[in-house]
Amino acid sequence: xxxxxxxxARRQSSVGARIAALSSAMVGSGSIHSxxxxxxxxxxxSEEAVANETAAxxxxxxxxxxxxxxxMVMLFGWxxxxxxxxxxxxxxxxxxxxxxxxxTAPIAKIRSFSSYRAFALGVYEKVLxxxxxxxxxxxxxxxxxxxxxxxxWDLLDTLPNGADIKARTKGIxxxxxxxxxxxxxxxxxxxxxxxxxxxxxxxxxxSYRVLLAGFFASHRALVWLQSFFDANAFETNYAYFxxxxxxxxxxxxxxxFSNADDICSDHSIEDFQKVQQERGASVTSKCWxxxxxxxxxxxxxxxxxxxxxxxxxxxxxxxxxRHSA
Numbered sequence: 001x002x003x004x005x006x007x008x009a010r011r012q013s014s015v016g017a018r019i020a021a022l023s024s025a026m027v028g029s030g031s032i033h034s035x036x037x038x039x040x041x042x043x044x045x046s047e048e049a050v051a052n053e054t055a056a057x058x059x060x061x062x063x064x065x066x067x068x069x070x071x072m073v074m075l076f077g078w079x080x081x082x083x084x085x086x087x088x089x090x091x092x093x094x095x096x097x098x099x100x101x102x103x104t105a106p107i108a109k110i111r112s113f114s115s116y117r118a119f120a121l122g123v124y125e126k127v128l129x130x131x132x133x134x135x136x137x138x139x140x141x142x143x144x145x146x147x148x149x150x151x152x153w154d155l156l157d158t159l160p161n162g163a164d165i166k167a168r169t170k171g172i173x174x175x176x177x178x179x180x181x182x183x184x185x186x187x188x189x190x191x192x193x194x195x196x197x198x199x200x201x202x203x204x205x206x207s208y209r210v211l212l213a214g215f216f217a218s219h220r221a222l223v224w225l226q227s228f229f230d231a232n233a234f235e236t237n238y239a240y241f242x243x244x245x246x247x248x249x250x251x252x253x254x255x256x257f258s259n260a261d262d263i264c265s266d267h268s269i270e271d272f273q274k275v276q277q278e279r280g281a282s283v284t285s286k287c288w289x290x291x292x293x294x295x296x297x298x299x300x301x302x303x304x305x306x307x308x309x310x311x312x313x314x315x316x317x318x319x320x321x322r323h324s325a
Contacts, residue, residue, distance in 0.1 A: 059083060060126045061090070065099040071135040071170070071316050074127070076145035077104030078176070078294045079189075088297065089139065092305050096312070099134065101127045105148045113239055116151035123152060128165055135316055136165070138250070139173040139308070141294050142264060146178045147239040153246065171252035171315040173308060176294045178272050179264035180240045183216035184209075189263045189293075240268075244275060254311040255285035256296050256304065263293045284311060 061083065064072075073093045077086050081104045090100045105119045140149045149172075156162030191209040227233035234241040243249070253276055257269045266287055277283050286307055291299035 060101065060103045060123060061086075062101040062127055063090070063094065063099065065094075065097050067097045069134070070097045070099055071137055071312065072099035072101060072132075073137045073139055073312075074123075075100065075102035076138070076140045076148045077102070078142035079107045079144040081141065081144070081294075092297075092308065093312075096309060098137075098312070103148075105144055107144070110144075113147060113151075113237065113242070116147045117155065120148060120151035120155050123148070124155060124159070129161075131161075133168065136169045137171050137173065137312055137315065138169065139175065140177065141175045142177050143179065143181060143239055146174070146243065150239050150242050150246070153249075154242075166248065169250050171254070171311065172250045173254045173256065173311060174269070175256045175296065176258070176261055176264050177269065178240050178243050179268035180238070180271075181264060181268075183213045183220060185263050185265070186216050187212035240272075244272070247279070249276065249281070251280065252282045252311070252315045253284070254307065255283065255287075256307065257285070258288045258291045258293075258296060260288075260290050261293045 075086050075089055077083075083102070083104070086102045086104065090102050093100050101123075103119075103123055105116055109115065109119075138149055140146050153166075156165050159165075187209045190212055191205050195205045195208055197205070223233050223237045226237075230236075235245050236242070253273075255269060255273055257264070257266055259266050270285075270287075273283050273285060284307075286303075288296060288300060297304045
């Protein structure tokens with residue numbers, strides 16, 4: 001892994017730390033990846049780490065509707081998502097009088113699938129640790145959002161009011177997920193995020209992508225070997241496989257994805273849908289031909305909003321937009 005430094009020496013922050021973080025966010029990797037990622041150094045001090053983790057939970061944005069019977073939509077952002085991006089989705093729901101909570105697990109703090117547990121607990125304490133009874137809808141983006149959702153869903157099994165929260169959860173919207181992200185796909189995403197075309201040439205970026213793909217392929221091979229003596233190897237190392245094992249996911253599900261997504265493949269998302277349908281879930285999906293990864297609202301704003309509105313209306317009650325005075 002020390003070869004990675006050849007391509008990113010110009011960056012002031014620790015790209016090594018970002019590699020570990022982004023790879024976990026893309027593939028939801030666990031114990032084996034955690035050991036491998038220890039080889040990647042981080043220049044962040046312990047004081048900075050504590051400060052950053054505290055600041056991360058301050059970015060749980062929560063706005064309650066004036067309508068006490070309105071549902072609450074919980075938005076979990078993709079890897080590297082800024083809050084201003086999620087704000088567009090938040091406004092879409094606020095216009096329908098929904099309460100909205102939004103949060104993105106910070107990729108700089110993610111080292112493995114287990115890293116999401118602390119952030120799931122933070123979301124629970126800030127938003128769900130109460131006696132509220134309003135129905136819940138989750139809207140998750142890419143595998144970073146899925147990983148946070150899975151960590152929260154598993155956490156609820158250990159909490160006194162966890163069963164009540166699950167019972168209140170009436171549906172889930174998947175944007176560009178869940179998918180079994182392959183090594184080359186993860187390498188594409190991470191090389192683009194850490195070496196943007198505006199700052200780095202194609203030679204450095206392509207070389208970096210090849211190295212990352214090799215690293216992820218090696219990690220996947222190790223998980224495969226582990227699976228011979230550990231039946232839960234893939235489940236504990238990849239969020240996608242953990243989700244396949246969860247039997248009590250919300251029964252109403254909406255999938256928004258694209259044939260043009262080069263990170264989370266359409267066929268992988270469709271495979272997950274089929275499993276859910278076989279388990280009795282009510283599945284609705286929309287697959288566009290052209291929109292890129294987590295860019296569906298941007299490419300198809302009216303249709304995207306209508307699909308989400310219809311899903312919530314069908315899942316709960318007909319929602320009436322707020323009227324200006």
